Amino acid sequence: MASSLKSFLKVLTVIGLFLISLHAVLAQDGDSLRTQFLSEVVIEASATEGDTLQNFYRSNMSSTTENILSRMQGVTLIRRGAYGQEPLFRGMSNGQLNVTIDGMKVFGACTDKMDPVTIYVEPWNLSSIQTLPGSQGSQFGSTVGGSLNMKLAQPIVGKPGVDGKAGVDYHSSASAINYFSVLNLSRTASAYRATITYRNSNNYHAGGGQEIQFSQYEKINLAAAGKWTLAKLDTLQADILFDQGWNIGFPALPMDVGDATSGIYSLTYRRVAPWYFFHNITAKAYHNRITHSMDDTHRKDVVIHMDMPGKSETTGIFVEGDVHVFHEHKTTLKIDYFTNSSLAEMVMYPEEGSSMYMQTGPKARRQNAGFFLNQHFRFNRNNKVLFSFRADVVNDHLADGIGKDQWEIFDPSIHKNTTNFLKTFSVNHIHNLTNSIMLEFKGGYGERMPTLNERYGFYLFNRFDSYDYLGNPELKNEQSWNAEASLNFLSSKVEIQLAPFFQQIDNYITGQVSRDYSTMTAGAKGVKQYVNRERAYLSGFDFMIMANPIPAMQWITTVKYTYGTFSGNEALPLIPPLKSVTSLRYELKKWNIQGEWELSTAQKHVSHTYGEQPTAGYSIVSLRTGYRLNTTWQLNGGVENMFDSYYREHLDWGGIPRPGRNIYLNVIYKFSKK
Amino acid sequence: MKFAFIKTILSLLFIFFVVASFFSCSDHDIEAVPTAGLTKISEGYALGAAAKVEVWAAAELFAGYNQLYFALYDSLTSQAITDSHIHIHPEMEMQMMSHSCPVEEPESEAVKKLFPAAILFTMPSGDMGSWKLETKIHNHVNGLFGTVSFDINVKSANPPQVISFQASSGERFYLAYRFPEKQKVGINDFEVIAFTSTDGKFLPAENLTMTLTPEMPSMDHGSPNNEDPAHVGQGHYKGKANFTMTGEWRLQLELITESGVLENKYFDIVVE
Numbered sequence: 001m002a003s004s005l006k007s008f009l010k011v012l013t014v015i016g017l018f019l020i021s022l023h024a025v026l027a028q029d030g031d032s033l034r035t036q037f038l039s040e041v042v043i044e045a046s047a048t049e050g051d052t053l054q055n056f057y058r059s060n061m062s063s064t065t066e067n068i069l070s071r072m073q074g075v076t077l078i079r080r081g082a083y084g085q086e087p088l089f090r091g092m093s094n095g096q097l098n099v100t101i102d103g104m105k106v107f108g109a110c111t112d113k114m115d116p117v118t119i120y121v122e123p124w125n126l127s128s129i130q131t132l133p134g135s136q137g138s139q140f141g142s143t144v145g146g147s148l149n150m151k152l153a154q155p156i157v158g159k160p161g162v163d164g165k166a167g168v169d170y171h172s173s174a175s176a177i178n179y180f181s182v183l184n185l186s187r188t189a190s191a192y193r194a195t196i197t198y199r200n201s202n203n204y205h206a207g208g209g210q211e212i213q214f215s216q217y218e219k220i221n222l223a224a225a226g227k228w229t230l231a232k233l234d235t236l237q238a239d240i241l242f243d244q245g246w247n248i249g250f251p252a253l254p255m256d257v258g259d260a261t262s263g264i265y266s267l268t269y270r271r272v273a274p275w276y277f278f279h280n281i282t283a284k285a286y287h288n289r290i291t292h293s294m295d296d297t298h299r300k301d302v303v304i305h306m307d308m309p310g311k312s313e314t315t316g317i318f319v320e321g322d323v324h325v326f327h328e329h330k331t332t333l334k335i336d337y338f339t340n341s342s343l344a345e346m347v348m349y350p351e352e353g354s355s356m357y358m359q360t361g362p363k364a365r366r367q368n369a370g371f372f373l374n375q376h377f378r379f380n381r382n383n384k385v386l387f388s389f390r391a392d393v394v395n396d397h398l399a400d401g402i403g404k405d406q407w408e409i410f411d412p413s414i415h416k417n418t419t420n421f422l423k424t425f426s427v428n429h430i431h432n433l434t435n436s437i438m439l440e441f442k443g444g445y446g447e448r449m450p451t452l453n454e455r456y457g458f459y460l461f462n463r464f465d466s467y468d469y470l471g472n473p474e475l476k477n478e479q480s481w482n483a484e485a486s487l488n489f490l491s492s493k494v495e496i497q498l499a500p501f502f503q504q505i506d507n508y509i510t511g512q513v514s515r516d517y518s519t520m521t522a523g524a525k526g527v528k529q530y531v532n533r534e535r536a537y538l539s540g541f542d543f544m545i546m547a548n549p550i551p552a553m554q555w556i557t558t559v560k561y562t563y564g565t566f567s568g569n570e571a572l573p574l575i576p577p578l579k580s581v582t583s584l585r586y587e588l589k590k591w592n593i594q595g596e597w598e599l600s601t602a603q604k605h606v607s608h609t610y611g612e613q614p615t616a617g618y619s620i621v622s623l624r625t626g627y628r629l630n631t632t633w634q635l636n637g638g639v640e641n642m643f644d645s646y647y648r649e650h651l652d653w654g655g656i657p658r659p660g661r662n663i664y665l666n667v668i669y670k671f672s673k674k
Numbered sequence: 675m676k677f678a679f680i681k682t683i684l685s686l687l688f689i690f691f692v693v694a695s696f697f698s699c700s701d702h703d704i705e706a707v708p709t710a711g712l713t714k715i716s717e718g719y720a721l722g723a724a725a726k727v728e729v730w731a732a733a734e735l736f737a738g739y740n741q742l743y744f745a746l747y748d749s750l751t752s753q754a755i756t757d758s759h760i761h762i763h764p765e766m767e768m769q770m771m772s773h774s775c776p777v778e779e780p781e782s783e784a785v786k787k788l789f790p791a792a793i794l795f796t797m798p799s800g801d802m803g804s805w806k807l808e809t810k811i812h813n814h815v816n817g818l819f820g821t822v823s824f825d826i827n828v829k830s831a832n833p834p835q836v837i838s839f840q841a842s843s844g845e846r847f848y849l850a851y852r853f854p855e856k857q858k859v860g861i862n863d864f865e866v867i868a869f870t871s872t873d874g875k876f877l878p879a880e881n882l883t884m885t886l887t888p889e890m891p892s893m894d895h896g897s898p899n900n901e902d903p904a905h906v907g908q909g910h911y912k913g914k915a916n917f918t919m920t921g922e923w924r925l926q927l928e929l930i931t932e933s934g935v936l937e938n939k940y941f942d943i944v945v946e
Contacts, residue, residue: 304892348921350892354944356921358859402920405860409899409916412861459918517898520918 041072042128053546055594056556056583058123060624061636061666062169062178062199065118065126065150072131073499073542074560075148076576078113079652080463081250082174082204082215082659084257086116088651089131090501091538091562091575092145095451095509096478100140102152102239103284103318103336104266105368109292109310110257111344111361111453111460114250118150120243120262120290122197122221124180127153134482134503135426135444138390139334139372142422144446144480144505152239155184155191155227161674162186169636169666173659174204174215189229197221203249207646207660214249214256214298215656233272240265247295252654253463255308258295264288274324281321289313303522310344310361320372334372341365342452343403362403362456366449368394386428394449395419398456398473406458407473414473418455422447422477438488446482450475454509454530459520462511464574464653465610467528468519469511476532480505493548500541507532508566535567538575557582563605573607576600576650577617590629594638596622603650613655618647636666708787712743716807716824723811723820724749725758730788735805735828737798738835739850739867744780744789746811756784759812764793764826768803776848776869776876778908782814794850794867796838798830833942841936846871847879849939851925857917857945864915866903866927878909882936887926888915891942903927917945 041057057063057071066085069075077085078093089097099117100106108115130149132139137147166181178199185192200218203211220243227237241264248257266286275281294308316338323331344361370392377385396418398404407414426444433439450472453460457471486499511528519527540562547555559580564572578601585594599619606612624638644661652658712730720727728745744762746755760780765772775796780789799805807824837849848869853862864886868879884903889896903913917923923943929936 346919348893348919350921353892353922354920354946356890356893356919358919402859405858406918408860409897409918518896520893520895522894 041068041130053556055554055585056581059596059622059640060169060638060664061167061668062171062176062180062664063123064199065121065123065129066116068123068129069118069148071558071581072129073544073558074131074133074562076560076562076579076649076651078574079649079656080114080252080654081217081248081256082201082212083217083219083245083248084114084116084119084250084260086113087118087148088574088576089146089148090133090503090540090542091564091572093574095454096143096145096448098137098141098143098147098149100147100149101241101264102266102268103140103149104264104286104288105141105314105316105338105340106262106264106288106290107312107314107340107342109290109312109342109344110260110294111308111310111457112253112255112294112462114248114253114257114294115260115290115292119219119245119260120221120264121150121241122180122195122223122243124182124195124197125150125152125221125223125241127151133442133484133501134480135424135446136388136428136442138388138424138426138444138446139374141336141368141370142390142392142424142447142449144448144478144482144503152225152241153193154237155193155225156186157191157227157229157235158188159186160188161672163670163672165668165670167666167668169664171201171662171664173640173662174201176201176204191227193223193225195221195223204659204662206657207641207644209644209660210646210657212251212656214251217245217248219243219245219248235270237268237270238266239268251656252652254299254302254461255294255296255306256298258293260290260292262288262290277323277325278321279324281319283317283319285317287313287315304348304350306346306348308344308346308360310342312340312342314338314340328378330376332372332374334374335370336372337367337369339365339367340452357402358406358458359401359403360458360460361453362407362458363399363401364403364452364456365397365399366394366452367397368392382432384428384430386426386430388424388426388444390422390424392422392424393419394422396449396452396455403456403458407456410470411473418473420449420477422449436489436491438490440484440486440488442482442484442486444482446480447477448480449477450509450530457530459527461521461524462528465511465528465612466523466525467511467513468521468524468526470514470517470527470529472530475509475530476507478505478507478509478532495544495546497544498541499543501539503538505536505538506534508534508536533566536564536572537567538562538564538572552587554585554587555583570609571605571607571612573610573612574651575603575605577603577605577615579649590627592626594624596624598622600649615648615650615652618645618649620645620647632670634668634670636668637664639663709743709745715742716826718822718824719749720809720811720813720820720822723813723818724816725755725811725813725818725820726752727809727811727822729807729809729824729826735793735795735826736831736835737795737828738831739792739794739852741852742791742793744791744809745787746784746789746813748815754784754787755813755815756787757814758782758784758789759814760789760791761810761812762791762793763808763810764795765806765808766797766799766803767806772803773874774876776867776871776878776909792867794836794848794869795828796836796848797828799826799828800830833944835941837939837941839937839939847929847937848876849927849929851941853915857915857943859917859920859945862915862917864903864913864925866911866913868909868911880905880907880909881931882911883930884911884913885928885930886913886915887928888917888923889926890919890921891924892922920945 074090076088079085106117133146140147164183180197182195222242225239244261268284271281290312292310318336320334343363348356372390374388424446429441431439460469482503484501489496512531514529517527543559561578564575580599582597602617604614620641622640626636640662715729717728726747730743776794778792780791870879897916901914903911925941
């Protein structure tokens, strides 16, 4: 522990010295266009095509949303299979984060977290991904860990014409085929956009050639959007997003996913022109429905065959707008509401006798109404303060029926309704030290509700520690204080950001062994119940450097590090070690070539109470290249994990290795007509 | 003018419906049929008592604890008799011998025109022999005595709902169970009925201590927070059995007497 902290401080000092020396060398005026460059990643916009960062995050054209996330600052993925990885932001995941699509609340339907919301969205659906750490993310809901919002791509009105692109690629490691196409149609008063993505991946091969059984997947994603101008500066937009995945293997789990389907629908009204005190009004109404079913029919040695269907349905609305009260001090207001109903069932079929049914996620409904206020104060050119506040009222309702009857065994006086009030606030101070150095201090307080599974989950088997997890209706809210300082250096050739952070979480929700109950799942080690642990601490930093040493060359290095403990210095489980990615890209007229070096240190600071194993460090190298034949055709190709290393990341469950050498080829066709 | 006419009609209709609804809501004490929801097992005339005897039960009779309901009617007027002494004696006639089984006799006053009783059938009708239910009536209305004998069919229950075993003391024990409500996922009231027999006479076993452990044999797990059946009188032990899911459950019972553990027995049930 002490040594890790020491090494952490050492790293910080080295980076600090490096920054100071860089500043001395490169003290030039620069633009500050990209002050947000860590928190928002542009996925697709013609304006930024060929953008350095975009090439970095979206390492190849068939990158999935989770691939892109894994490159983002602070983000790591909990990996149970080749697809369906769960985002972790600075050591926090699941209920600690708001994962939203264009501000819409979507909740996965799988009690085993096999369907994080990010699997239902393809990069072609998106314009950008925003990450807002800690209480800074409260615009999207009360939170302790922050928000991850995936902005949908909008059709562009008023540039009459048609354009589109399509691409297909092949990846050798998993004999995978990916296909996509995008079509945009723009008119003077309306615009439409449609995308199709199809993926078909077989089992991949780890370094050394070992085939990883049950790592296959197949999916299709269809999206359509229409936007209409109602009056000058008033628009209405309709979005339909359909995504279906099937036969998704989870090598680290005892079951696979048979089917995961989502339908996400929204209607958005935007008004730029003032209306009374307000302007920039956005009102959105949405509905989404997710169904998910697990499948063990392909597995051998299944003790007892079972079906585990789950569904989750969410309907919501929000209205946000700016208020012109103080002239240059912008005020933003938002009110939002959603209701989420979920049910997860399990039917087991013993070889003889009648089937067994229970609700692993008892039928329940959560309603949340919130109010958000954000106030900017601009004191002078060099000092800006942002203050935000959020209040929520949340009601959980446990429906009558088997799910509630099950719970009465544990708590005969269980409440059908529970209402909680939550508050979140944060303060940012942005200070321009010089034209090229910007300091930002962020601090705040956040709260979050236990998730419905943490509250009512019923014998949810967790393969990570092999325990059956039982919810706890009496759980208290998690509360968190967070602080972050970021140092930004910007010049025409170099951009650097270093953001150390610290967070304290009280009433940290985690599983604790309960000896009162016997296991349900064959082979489970015991039963854990969710409890509030007194306190947990998370600290770490995100670092990024982006530079153009010579005009045709782009260099990016990112470093992310998190260190987590419970009070009493016990390690938090599932905390990634230090990871760094470096990319060097060289652009010629029609050619580009990009080398990548990904490095991770070993993780030895592991939780023994969760049976966590240390993980070795690794280093892998990839090489990518692209050739533009003409304005219509483009070829890309590359070798990922060039030296066929056998490796895994710390958050990869079950000791399953990552893909070995992967050669890919990609063809893209584009067209545009005015 | 025309409009006013329609309005009047509508108003009248409205008043009519309101008044009608008042009437239909008024408490009519519709007399509930006492045997509603029950199955008629048999009927016959108790010769000498001028009474017709009907035997009802929740379902067809089975080997296990059966609640029975006797309904008596005056054989001339068909009026229900609510005050009578009823003595019941089930008997299984086998080739070489005959035996009875534990019985809980009705009270002499009817509850809602029915006389509740219970019989713990220790075995089903079949090749071994057949059951007869001898019923003696002392009609308190006319003071007459009479007897009727019913041939009854007792199904075998699968899984078995009655257990019998002989203790080392030579005493024979009979155990059956009942769920006052149909068993479901969640908390269930659960009742064990225990009898002993010596020399062909059946007596409630009132000095047992029981521990209850439900488990799912196919899953190798149990359920928490069960309540051990405790004696409430007449060989009835009440407790709570918790089922965390549907399917086949085994209710393990450890039976303890003052001299130690008597026996470990179980009932298998299906929770739907």
